[in-house]
Amino acid sequence: MNRTKLSYKDYQNDKKTNYAIGAILIVALLGGIWLLEQTIAPTHIVFSILKKGAIYSLVAVSMNLLNGFTGLFSLGQAGFMLLGAYTYAIFTIPVEMRDSVYQYFDGGIIQFTIPVIAALVLAGLVAAAVAALIGLPVLRLKSDYLAIATLGFAEIIRAIFQWDKLGVLTNGSNVLRKYPTFSSTLYPFLVAGICIALICLLINSSYGRAYKAIRDDEIAAEAMGINLFKHKQQAFMISSFFAGVSGALLAMFQTTVTASTFRVAMTYEILLIVVIGGMGSISGSVIGSFLYIACSEWWLRFLDQTQFINGWQVPLLRTGFRKVVFAVIIMIIVLFFRKGLMGDRELSVSRIRAGLHNLIVWFATLPARIKGAGRRKKRQAGEKTTVTDTAQKTKQEGGADQ
Amino acid sequence: MEQFIETLTSFFSTNLPYILAGISVGGQYALIAIGYTMVYGILRLINFAHGDIFMAAGLILIYAAASMPLYLAIPLMIVVTVLIGFLVERVAYKPLRSAPRMSIMISAIGVSYLIQNLALYVTGGLTKVYPAIPWISDSVTIGSATTKMVTLVTPVLTIVLVIALVLLIRYTKIGMAMRAVSRDFETSQLMGIKIDRVISATFIIGTFLAAIGSLLFFTNYTGVTPTIGAMPGLKAFVAAVFGGIGSIPGAVIGAFIIGICENIIKGLGWTTFSDAFTFALLIVILIVKPSGLFGEKNTDKV
Numbered sequence: 001m002n003r004t005k006l007s008y009k010d011y012q013n014d015k016k017t018n019y020a021i022g023a024i025l026i027v028a029l030l031g032g033i034w035l036l037e038q039t040i041a042p043t044h045i046v047f048s049i050l051k052k053g054a055i056y057s058l059v060a061v062s063m064n065l066l067n068g069f070t071g072l073f074s075l076g077q078a079g080f081m082l083l084g085a086y087t088y089a090i091f092t093i094p095v096e097m098r099d100s101v102y103q104y105f106d107g108g109i110i111q112f113t114i115p116v117i118a119a120l121v122l123a124g125l126v127a128a129a130v131a132a133l134i135g136l137p138v139l140r141l142k143s144d145y146l147a148i149a150t151l152g153f154a155e156i157i158r159a160i161f162q163w164d165k166l167g168v169l170t171n172g173s174n175v176l177r178k179y180p181t182f183s184s185t186l187y188p189f190l191v192a193g194i195c196i197a198l199i200c201l202l203i204n205s206s207y208g209r210a211y212k213a214i215r216d217d218e219i220a221a222e223a224m225g226i227n228l229f230k231h232k233q234q235a236f237m238i239s240s241f242f243a244g245v246s247g248a249l250l251a252m253f254q255t256t257v258t259a260s261t262f263r264v265a266m267t268y269e270i271l272l273i274v275v276i277g278g279m280g281s282i283s284g285s286v287i288g289s290f291l292y293i294a295c296s297e298w299w300l301r302f303l304d305q306t307q308f309i310n311g312w313q314v315p316l317l318r319t320g321f322r323k324v325v326f327a328v329i330i331m332i333i334v335l336f337f338r339k340g341l342m343g344d345r346e347l348s349v350s351r352i353r354a355g356l357h358n359l360i361v362w363f364a365t366l367p368a369r370i371k372g373a374g375r376r377k378k379r380q381a382g383e384k385t386t387v388t389d390t391a392q393k394t395k396q397e398g399g400a401d402q
Numbered sequence: 403m404e405q406f407i408e409t410l411t412s413f414f415s416t417n418l419p420y421i422l423a424g425i426s427v428g429g430q431y432a433l434i435a436i437g438y439t440m441v442y443g444i445l446r447l448i449n450f451a452h453g454d455i456f457m458a459a460g461l462i463l464i465y466a467a468a469s470m471p472l473y474l475a476i477p478l479m480i481v482v483t484v485l486i487g488f489l490v491e492r493v494a495y496k497p498l499r500s501a502p503r504m505s506i507m508i509s510a511i512g513v514s515y516l517i518q519n520l521a522l523y524v525t526g527g528l529t530k531v532y533p534a535i536p537w538i539s540d541s542v543t544i545g546s547a548t549t550k551m552v553t554l555v556t557p558v559l560t561i562v563l564v565i566a567l568v569l570l571i572r573y574t575k576i577g578m579a580m581r582a583v584s585r586d587f588e589t590s591q592l593m594g595i596k597i598d599r600v601i602s603a604t605f606i607i608g609t610f611l612a613a614i615g616s617l618l619f620f621t622n623y624t625g626v627t628p629t630i631g632a633m634p635g636l637k638a639f640v641a642a643v644f645g646g647i648g649s650i651p652g653a654v655i656g657a658f659i660i661g662i663c664e665n666i667i668k669g670l671g672w673t674t675f676s677d678a679f680t681f682a683l684l685i686v687i688l689i690v691k692p693s694g695l696f697g698e699k700n701t702d703k704v
Contacts, residue, residue: 067504073507137688143504143507144447145688147448148636148640149685149688151681152681152682152684152685153681153685155636156678159677160678163674164674265515268514272508272512272515279504319523319527320522324519326519327515331494331513334494334509338498
C-alpha cells in the first residue's frame with residue numbers, strides 16, 4: 001500500500017470509482033433511514049429532525065445559491081417559502097374537505113385538486129414567477145438595499161396572504177389544513193436530494209461560473225461579457241423556485257399552514273444555517289442545517305429545563321436559555337470562524353477517499369513513528385549528554401585555567 | 403375649488419386622531435432613524451440590531467422602574483442602553499472592520515438574534531407592562547380627538563433633539579470628525595482622526611436617541627415583547643432611506659411622512675397593509691430616486 005499522504009486531487013481523475021462510491025453512499029443513506037424507520041417507533045424525535053433537516057437543507061442551499069454563489073444578499077427566503085407552502089396547500093386540499101377548511105369563505109373558489117407532485121412543481125413555479133416580478137425592480141439595487149427590499153417584499157407577501165378580502169383563496173388569517181402530507185422520512189430526503197442535485201449541476205455549469213464571476217467582481221464580470229441583470233434574475237428565480245418547493249415540503253411536514261409562521265426570523269435562521277455551513281458550500285449548507293435543527297430541537301433541549309445534579313440546581317437553565325446559548329455560538333462563529341464549517345470547499349467522494357486514506361496511513365505508520373520518535377529522543381538525549389559533558393569539560397578546563 | 407377645500411377639511415377633521423397619532427409615531431421613528439442614518443453614513447452598515455436595542459431600552463426601564471423611582475430609573479435606562487450600543491459596536495462590528503460588507507451585516511443580524519433571544523429568556527416570553535410615566539401619559543383633548551400628552555411632546559422633543567444634534571455635528575470637533583469620516587474613511591484616518599473613537603461616538607449618540615425614542619414609543623403601547631423592536635426598526639430604516647441615507651434632516655422628514663401615511667392608512671381601514679405600505683414606499687424610492695430626498699449621489703468606482 002502507498003504510505004504517503006494523498007490530496008483529494010489525486011482521486012479526482014478516478015471518476016468511475018468516485019461515482020460508484022457516491023451511488024453506494026446515497027443508497028446506504030436511504031437504506032439506513034429505511035432501516036431506522038423499521039426499527040424505531042415513528043414518533044421518535046430523530047424522524048422529525050431528519051425531515052425538518054432535509055427541508056431546511058434545501059432552502060439553505062437555495063439561499064446559498066444567491067448569497068454564497070451569486071453574491072446577492074437577499075433576505076426574502078421566508079416569503080418565497082410562504083408562496084410555495086400556500087400554493088401547495090391551496091391546490092391539494094381535497095374538494096370534499098374544502099367546506100370545513102374554508103368555513104368562513106363558503107369553501108373557497110378553487111374547487112379542484114391537482115396531483116401532489118404537480119403541486120410541488122407548481123409551488124416552485126409560483127415562487128419563481130413572483131421572484132421574476134420582484135426581481136425587475138429589486139435586483140438593480142446594491143447589496144444592503146437589496147437585503148432590505150427583499151425583506152420588505154417578504155413582509156408584503158405575508159400581509160397579502162393574511163388579508164381577509166383574499167380569504168376565498170388564502171383562507172385569510174385562518175390555517176389551511178387537511179391536504180395530503182408525507183409519513184415516510186424518505187420522501188423529503190428524495191425531493192430535497194433531487195433538488196439539491198439539480199442545484200449542484202447548475203453551479204458546475206457555465207451559468208454557475210457566471211454567477212461566481214458576478215460574486216467576485218461585478219464590473220469585471222460585465223467586462224467579460226456576462227449580462228449582469230439576466231444572470232442575477234436567473235439566479236433569483238431559480239433560488240426562489242427551490243425555496244418554494246421547500247416551503248411546500250414544510251407545509252407537508254407541519255400539516256397546517258399559516259402565513260404568520262413565515263416571519264423575518266425564519267429567514268434569519270436560514271441565513272445563519274448558511275453561515276454555519278460556509279457561504280459558497282452546498283455540502284456545508286446541508287451539514288449546517290442538519291446540525292442546526294438537531295441542536296435546536298434535540299441536543300440542546302436540556303438547556304430549557306431546570307436540571308439537578310446530585311440535588312444541586314444548575315443555575316440559569318430555564319425556558320429560553322437554549323436559544324441564548326445558540327445565539328452566542330452563532331456570534332462566535334460569525335466573529336471568529338467566518339468561513340463556517342466548510343468555507344467554500346465541498347465534501348466530495350474524492351475528499352472522503354483522500355481523508356480515509358490519510359487516516360489509514362496515519363494509523364499504519366503509527367508504530368513506526370512511535371519507534372522513530374523514541375529513537376530520536378534517545379539520540380537527542382545522547383546528544384544532550386555529550387553537549388553537557390563537553391560544556392562541563394570546558395568549564396572545568398576554564399576553571400583550571402583560572 | 404371650494405368643494406375641494408371642503409372635502410379636505412372634512413378629511414382632516416375625521417382623520418385628526420390618526421394624523422395626530424401619525425405625527426407622534428413619526429417623531430419616534432425619527433429618533434430611531436437618526437441612529438440608522440448616522441451609522442450607515444459612516445460605516446455603510448445597516449445596523450439590524452438597532453431596533454432590538456430600542457426594544458431592550460424598553461425592557462430595561464421596566465425592570466429598573468420595578469425597583470427604583472422613575473427619576474432614577476430613566477437616567478439609568480439611558481446609560482445602560484448607551485452602554486449596550488457601545489458594546490455591540492466594540493464586540494460585534496469592530497473586529498470585522500476590514501471584512502467584506504456581507505460579514506458585518508450577518509454579524510448585525512446575529513446581534514439582533516442574540517438580543518431578541520436574551521430578551522425572550524429574561525422575560526420568559528411574557529409581555530411586560532410598561533410603567534406609566536407621569537405627565538406624558540396624561541390625556542389631553544385637541545379638537546375632536548383625545549390623545550395622550552406624549553403625542554404633543556414627541557414632535558417638539560424630536561425637533562429640539564435634532565436641532566441640538568445638527569449643531570453638534572456642524573460646530574464641534576467630534577462633529578467635524580464625523581463628517582470627515584463619512585466622506586472618506588481612509589483619508590480621514592490618514593489625517594489623524596481616531597476612527598474608532600468617532601464610530602463609538604456615533605453609536606453612543608444613535609442609541610441615546612433610540613433610548614429617548616423608546617421612552618416615547620412604549621408610553622403609547624401597553625407592553626414590551628422581545629420582537630416588538632424589529633418593525634419600528636425596519637420602518638425607521640426605510641425612513642432613513644427615504645430621506646436620503648446619511649442625511650439627518652432627511653431621516654426626520656422621512657420618518658414623519660411614513661408615520662403619518664401609515665396611520666392614515668390605518669384610519670382608512672387597511673390596517674393589514676400599514677406595514678406593507680412602508681416597504682412598498684421603500685421599493686418605489688429605491689427605483690425612482692435611490693439617493694432619497696436629501697441624499698448625495700454616489701457613483702461606483704472600480
